[in-house]
Structure formats: structure tokens, C-alpha cells
Amino acid sequence: MINITFPDGFTKQFNKGVTGAEIASSISKSLAKDAMVVEINGSLADMSFPIENDSSIRILTSKDPEVLEIIRHDAAHIIAEAAKDLFPDLQVTIGPAIKDGFYYDFAKSTPFTTDDLAKIEARMQEIVKEDNKFIRQEIDRNEAIEMFKKMGEHYKAEIISSIPEGEKITLYRQGNFVDLCKGPHCPSTGKIKHFKLMKVAGAYWRGDSKNEMLQRIYGTAWATKEQLDNYLHMLEEAERRDHRKIGKELGLFHLQEEAQGMVFWHPKGYSIYRTIEAYIRRKLEKHHYAEVKTPMVLDKKLWEASGHWEKFRESMFIVEGDDKIHALKPMSCPGHIQIFKQGIKSYRDLPLRMAEFGCCHRNESTGGLHGLLRVRNFVQDDAHIFCTEEQINSETVLFCNLLREIYNDFGFKEIKVKFSDRPEVRAGSDDIWDKAESSLKIAIKEAGFEYEMNPGEGAFYGPKLEFVLTDAVGREWQCGTLQVDFVLPERLDAEYIAPSGEKKRPVMLHRAIIGTFERFMGILIEQYAGRFPLWLAPVQIAIIGITNELDNHIIGLNKRFIDAGIRSELDISREKVNYKIRNFSNQKVPLIAVVGKKEQLDGTMTIRKLGSSEEQKTFLVDEVIGMIATENKKYLG
Secondary structure, three states: OEEEEOOOOOEEEEOOOEEHHHHHHHHOHHHHHHEEEEEEOOEEEOOOOEEOOOEEEEEEEOOOOHHHHHHHHHHHHHHHHHHHHHOOOOEEOOOOEEOOEEEEEEEOOOOOOHHHHHHHHHHHHHHHHHOOEOEEEEEOHHHHHHHHHHOOOHHHHHHHHOOOOOOOEEEEEEOOEEEEOOOOOOOEHHHOOEEEEEEEEEEEHHHOOOOOEEEEEEEEEEOOHHHHHHHHHHHHHHHHOOHHHHHHHOOOEEOOHHHOOOOEEOHHHHHHHHHHHHHHHHHHHHOOOEEOOOOOEEEHHHHHHHOHHHHHHHHOOEEEEOOEEEEEOOOOHHHHHHHHOOOOOEHHHOOEEEEEEEEEEOOOOHHHOEOOOEOOEEEEEEEEEEEOHHHHHHHHHHHHHHHHHHHHHOOOOOEEEEEEOOOOOOOOOHHHHHHHHHHHHHHHHHOOOOOEEEOOOOEOOEOEEEEEEEOOOOOEEEEEEEEEEOOHHHHOOOOEEOOOOOEEOOEEEEEEOOOEHHHHHHHHHHHHOOOOOOOOOOOOEEEEEOOHHHHHHHHHHHHHHHHOOOOEEEEOOOOOHHHHHHHHHHOOOOEEEEEOHHHHHHOEEEEEEOOOOOOOEEEEHHHHHHHHHHHHHHHHO
16 A cells, blocks of 8 residues: 655555546546646656655646646647648657747748648647547667657657667657657646647757758647637737837837847937936936946956856957957946956945946847847946945845836836856856855845746856846846856955955945846837836927917927926927827827917917826916926936
């Protein structure tokens, strides 16, 4: 007999060799029907997996979040079967679950068409109705290689050939289709009902551009129809909000082939950019940061000393001249250490908070560039806090409070935190990393944030916190970071005089809140769908006259607003008033002021608020100026 312990502590005895499915059936028919996978001593397994020893188990259904990745993995197997049925000559390669869905890469001599996707999806639905079981099978490695070669699946054979001799090979069968897979899977194809194929893209075999190009079909899969419908609606809304489309419509920026990954800011876009910069600068001043400016090009020697040349070289732009090799800076930290090192620093000078709107360059791959969201030239709201080990907690708390203030002002209320620990390629000893990770975990808890682990994703010089925002349509964006660094101050010889008189290394906290201006601008455009709040809008008010007899008055009003520091525009063209209103509405101007002869005499203007269901209201001109000026002062001082 074996003892099976459930999450509530209840224990039940079974004969040896009991499966998750049998355990579920012993509890209730509904659980047996809904069960997807079983967790055995913390590891997920098929419902048919035999449990031979005393174990703690949990039966998971589609309501459990862990099951969603398995549903998507199953969907990948189902698309592979469907594609192979419809196109017997193609080869299946790999097909993992990914965020929000799955993909499968196929080797096919001719491109998939839109009609092909519809046929594959229809065949997938048929496979679901067939409700074939996912059956796990273990096989000898060499036998598996020969089997896939005979099937004409040479990519699968190549994958297995890269697995060391003697390792166990597991396959999964569903009907007549077999695939290489470690599992686990849901009990049968009939469990996977809510999916949709999205698009076809190119992908190199094993991600190497030297290899052949495959065709990748992306799909999405969910536990319920409601989840699928909500996701598809979110995609439609995201497409409507696409910052590239809105940026063009509103004349904010453009990108072109001659400067890939670099932004041409137009006046209205740069107006938003400068407003954000002024807002951040005011916040930094209030929180006692000293703003600096460091060179954009630095000698290779400095990058070698910092460790960036070894760990980050592939992402750096190189500049040669005067028989020397330089690099455009990908980040500002080595430059800030050079400023810190000028003159003798005492413990009384710490913490020293040094900020820069740092212009950086990174040689991102052309295929990875995406509008404002992934660029090669960008500006960071970069800052470094030089402090003692004892000050790590208090500085982290202060930083987190500042970060909350800023995100709240931009309309982001939900913040998640990920803790990224040591990567495989890193600088510094394990003892230093232990100390850095421990310090940061204590500090973030003191700041009042819960966090989830993001293993192996720290910077090469230290662990980091990643602050993730949720936008208006539910998408997540990683923006802010805080990193604890004991390594660079050592490598670049930064030091301060301790109370004892001895020289010590400062701890360096690398931090950013909005991250890069370019990316944050892209996020904001999509967050607001171009309808920026009044304080951020590139044009805050547009002024229109009922007749052209009022042109001089309209010009005078526009000047009054501009002189008051308000971003104002006018339209004194010969077009009709309704056309002018519609045009400014399409440009998403928050306030549209309409002025007639009565308003001229009364010193008033009638205001329409963009997107408001309220009736238009008439205000004194000075009231409107005061209202906008108050809003600007709230955010910009």
C-alpha cells in the first residue's frame, strides 16, 4: 500500500501503481472528468503516470494557472498533426508553448497561405473532436533516431542526435501522430477546445541565421472561450492603439531606412518628450539627485576595465580613429563612476545620487527593431546611487516611493516586481553575489513590494528588480529597474573614506524608472490611444473663431495662452467651423475653444472637451488659462 497526501493534509491509501486518473475517480466523477494533470511531490505529470511510492499530490484542472502552459503545449502537438495530415511532405521541427499561446516551426518547400491556415485550424478542430489520448512512450535513443529518419523527419532525428547516449527519450502519440516530447500532456486532444491560429513568420532552424529558414505558425490557446474572446478583443484594441499608426496620424515621429532603429522626432512628439523630461527632472530635484552629463564616446580601455567589453561587446557600436578604438556608450554607469572618483569622497557624502538623461546606443539586430519599443539610439532616465551597504535598504525604499509617484502620475496603478538573480555569464565572486542578492531581497520587502523570481536574468554585475506595468488593455511592460552592484566600484576603483579612516568601496545602485524615453513614449501612446492627459498633450488647447472677422482676436488669444506657457494652436483658415472642430478632434486635442462675437465682447470662450459627454461650457479666458496653468504646475512645478 502507498499513502497519498492531498493539499489539505488528508491522506488516502492505494495499491502500488495507482495513477492520477484513478485517484481523481476515487474522489468524484466531476474531478475525474475535469482533471488535466497531476502534481506529484511538486512536479507535474500525466494523469496516467504511475505513482509507486508515498507521495503528496494535487489534481489540477483547467482552472489552475499552471495548466494553461500545458494546454498550449498540447495545441502545438495538435497543429503539428493537422499540418502533417494536410501536407504530408512537410517536416515538423519544434513547437513550444509561449506567452499567450504557442508556435510550431515547419520545413515546407512552398509558403503557407492564409487559406492554408484556415484549413489547418479546421483540421485541428476535427482532431479535438476525435478526442485521441496523449500516450507517453519511452524509447531507446538510437531507435528513436532511426524511427524519425524512416518517417522522413530529419529535424527530429537531428534533435535526438544532439542528446547524449544513454539518455531516456520520450515520445507522445495521439492517434497516428507521434512527436518527440518530455511532457506532460492533458489526457486527450478533446481537452483543447479554445484556440486560434494567428499568423505565419519566418524562423531559422535552431535560431541560427546560418541555418535554413523554416515557417513558423503562431497560435493562441486558452482554458475557456471567454478567455480566448477577451484575448482576441485585446489584440484588436492593441492594433487600434498601435503607436506607429497613431504616431503617424498625429505627426509625432517617423522612422526611416537610412537610420534604422533611430527616431526622427517631429515638433508635437518632441513636445511630449520634453514635457516628460521636465517632469522627471523636477522629481529628481525634489529627491536630491545631482544631474550630470557624460561623454557619448569612451575609449575601449574603460569598457575593458568595467567588463562591458567582454560581456556586452556584441551590442556596442565601435568607433575607430587616431589609432584608437572607442565605443558609443550603451549605458552610463562607467562614466558616472569617473565623476564619483574626482576628489576624495567621505562617508558623509553618501548617499550620492547621480542622474543623467543618458544618450545611449546599442546594436540591436535589425529583425528585433520595433517602432519606438525597440530602438538602437535612446535616452534613459539613468541614475546611480553611491551608498554604503547599510544604506541599501533606505535607498531602495526611497526609490520605490519615487517610482510609485511617477507611475501613478502617468496613469499606471498596477505594478508587478520581478527579482532577477545571477546569470550564467557574470562578473564577481559567488560570495559577492550572495551578499548582493540577499541585500536586495531584504530591501524590496521593506519597500512593501511582493516579487516573483526571474531566474538567471540579472545584469552581469549584479541582481536586479524589474518593475512591470499593466496598461489600459491588460498588457505588461517592463520599465523600471533597480540593480545592486558590488562589482563595478571594485573594477573601476571607486572608494570613499569610512568613519574609521580606512578606504572602502561604495555600493552602486543602478536605477531607472521610465527606462528609455523612446520605449516609454511608445507605451504612453498606446496607453492613451493618442488621447494624452492635458498636462502631456502636445497641443493643450485649439482656438477657433466662428467667422474670419474674428481672426485678429483669435491671434491675440492664442498669443495670451502661449505667453502663459500653454501649448496652444489656432485655425483661422476659411474652412467651416465644424470642419475645424473635427480636424482638432481627430488630432486628439484635449480642449477646443470656439469663439464668436458674443464671446469676444464678454472675454469668454466656449470649451469642448475631447471625448466628454458633458455639454460644452463657456468660461472666462482667464479661467481657462488658470485651469491649464494649474494642471501644468501640478506636474511640472
